[in-house]
Amino acid sequence: MFPSLSLADAVPGDVIITLGEDLTEAEKEKILKEMNAPENPQIVIVTNKEEHEYLGNYIPKAKIGNKALSSASITIGEEGSGLEIETTDYIKTITDGMYVNALITAGVKDAKVYVTAPGNVSGTAALTGIIKAYELSSDEAIPEDVKQAANEEMVETTKLGEKFGAEDAAALMAKIKDEIANNAPKNDEELRKIIESAANDLGITLSDTDIQRLMDLFNKLMDLNIDWSQVGDQLNLAKEKISNFLDxxxxxxxxxxxxxxxxxxxxxxxxxxxxxxx
Known part of the structure; x- marks a missing residue:
C-alpha cells in the first residue's frame, strides 16, 4: 500500500513518484529501486484514461496506446534552482528538452525530474503524471487550458523533431519562448519575425505550414494566463545548468x-x- 497523498506541504528535498497504472507489481518495485526512492515515497498513479484526456486531441489514440507505463521521480528543489530533466533510453518520443519546454509552459519549476519505464515507450504517461504531481505538491491547480496547451506544445515539438531532429526542435521552441518572454510581440508580423529569426539562428528551414502552426500555437499560449517572466527565468536557469556542467x-x-x-x-x-x- 502506498501512503495517502498530502503533498501540498512538500518542501525542498521531498520526493514524489509518479507510476503508470498498468505497471506490474514487479515493474513498480524495479522502477522504485532504479529511482532510489525513499522508503515511504509519496505516490501519484497515472491512468491511461488521463493520458487520452490530455493528449487525445493532438496524438492518434494508437500512438498513446492503451497502457500507462512511463513513470517519474520528482525531487522538489530550492526556489530558483530551476528545472532539470533526465530521461532513460526507454523514453523514445519525448526528449529532455521537450519535457522542459512543456513543463515550463505548464508552470512547473524548481524540480529535478527523472523519467523511466520498464521498456520502450513514448513517455506521455510520465508527462501527465509530472503535471498532476506538481499540482498536488503545490496545492495550486494548473488551469485546464494551460495543461492542454503544454501538451499541445509537446506534440508540436515532436512533429518538428521528426523533420529537424528532436534536440533542434526543442531548442527552437525554447528560443521562441525566451524571445517572447523578453520582447512580447504586439502582432502576428512580430511573432512571425521571432519564429523565423529563431529558426535562422539554429540553421532550421521552416516551411510556411511549419510557421503557421507555430504562430497558431504561440498565439494560443499568449492568450492564456501564463507568467512569461517565470518562463524566461526557468529557461535561463536551464541554460545556466548546461553551461555550468560544460565548464x-x-x-x-x-x-x-x-x-x-x-x-x-x-x-x-x-x-x-x-x-x-x-
Missing part, C-alpha cells in the same frame, strides 16, 4: 571522451579507405 571538470571530461570517440570513428574510416587502395 565543470565532469563536463570537460565528457567533452574529451566525446571528441575521442569521433576521432576514433574518423581514424577507422580513413584506415578503411587506405586498405582499399593499398
Amino acid at each position: 565543470s571538470e565532469e563536463g570537460q571530461g565528457f567533452l574529451a571522451k566525446l571528441k575521442e570517440f569521433f576521432v576514433n570513428i574518423i581514424n577507422a574510416i580513413v584506415d578503411f579507405f587506405k586498405s582499399l587502395f593499398s
Whole structure:
C-alpha cells in the first residue's frame, strides 16, 4: 500500500513518484529501486484514461496506446534552482528538452525530474503524471487550458523533431519562448519575425505550414494566463545548468571522451579507405 497523498506541504528535498497504472507489481518495485526512492515515497498513479484526456486531441489514440507505463521521480528543489530533466533510453518520443519546454509552459519549476519505464515507450504517461504531481505538491491547480496547451506544445515539438531532429526542435521552441518572454510581440508580423529569426539562428528551414502552426500555437499560449517572466527565468536557469556542467571538470571530461570517440570513428574510416587502395 502506498501512503495517502498530502503533498501540498512538500518542501525542498521531498520526493514524489509518479507510476503508470498498468505497471506490474514487479515493474513498480524495479522502477522504485532504479529511482532510489525513499522508503515511504509519496505516490501519484497515472491512468491511461488521463493520458487520452490530455493528449487525445493532438496524438492518434494508437500512438498513446492503451497502457500507462512511463513513470517519474520528482525531487522538489530550492526556489530558483530551476528545472532539470533526465530521461532513460526507454523514453523514445519525448526528449529532455521537450519535457522542459512543456513543463515550463505548464508552470512547473524548481524540480529535478527523472523519467523511466520498464521498456520502450513514448513517455506521455510520465508527462501527465509530472503535471498532476506538481499540482498536488503545490496545492495550486494548473488551469485546464494551460495543461492542454503544454501538451499541445509537446506534440508540436515532436512533429518538428521528426523533420529537424528532436534536440533542434526543442531548442527552437525554447528560443521562441525566451524571445517572447523578453520582447512580447504586439502582432502576428512580430511573432512571425521571432519564429523565423529563431529558426535562422539554429540553421532550421521552416516551411510556411511549419510557421503557421507555430504562430497558431504561440498565439494560443499568449492568450492564456501564463507568467512569461517565470518562463524566461526557468529557461535561463536551464541554460545556466548546461553551461555550468560544460565548464565543470565532469563536463570537460565528457567533452574529451566525446571528441575521442569521433576521432576514433574518423581514424577507422580513413584506415578503411587506405586498405582499399593499398
